[in-house]
Amino acid sequence: MTRSLLLIALCGVLAACTADTPDPAQIATGARVYEQHCAACHGAKLEGQPNWRERLPNGRLPAPPHDESGHTWHHADELLFAITKHGMVAPYAPPGYESDMPGFGDRLTDEEIRAVLAFIASHWTSRQVRDARAEILRNARH
Ligand code: HEC
DSSP states (O other), X not given: OOHHHHHHHHHHHHHHHHHHOOOHHHXXXXXXXXXXXTHHHHOTTSOOSXXXXXXXXXXXXXXXXXXXXXXXXXXXXXXXXXXXXXXXXXXXXXXXXXXXXXXXXXXXXXXXXXHHHHXXXXXXXXXXXXXXXXXXXXXXXX
8 A cells, every 4th residue: 555545544544533532531521420410310330220111100201221222322412412401391302291300401511411421422332323323413413
């Protein structure tokens, strides 16, 4: 391979990496926020509450996992941000929807919300979920 071809290939690889590389300081902040504000319901290991697909006696849903076994990764970044900031209220849920997911807009800054979502997203590492998520994010921008 000539030197210029090698350079082009290397730039391609680097660009692919930087677009995707999480900021370690942001992830560390997110881990702290998660432990303090989310783990009680969504689980210390992001595993969610037991039988999270079945409604509780009061008709509400338990907290789903945030790891790859849940459906958090199916949602575009903007929606995850809005749900975390405002809770499961309209327009992110049907009007009058009752949910135990609190809004954190009064307790967390926008940066902290972005950090905790980055921390959660850092657990989505399988090829399958990363590819599917790239597609979801591409579609959300259109
Ligand atoms: C008091 C319990 C509780 C706490 C604390 C809590 N959640 Fe939730 N969360 C829930 C429940 C319950 C749901 C499911 C709501 C529903 O569908 O009705 C949920 C759903 C969500 C969803 C939507 C997931 C999806 O796939 O639809 C996101 C995103 C979320 N929570 C993020 C967070 C973050 C981030 C924190 C911490 C900053 C947090 N939650 C703290 C109970 C909680």
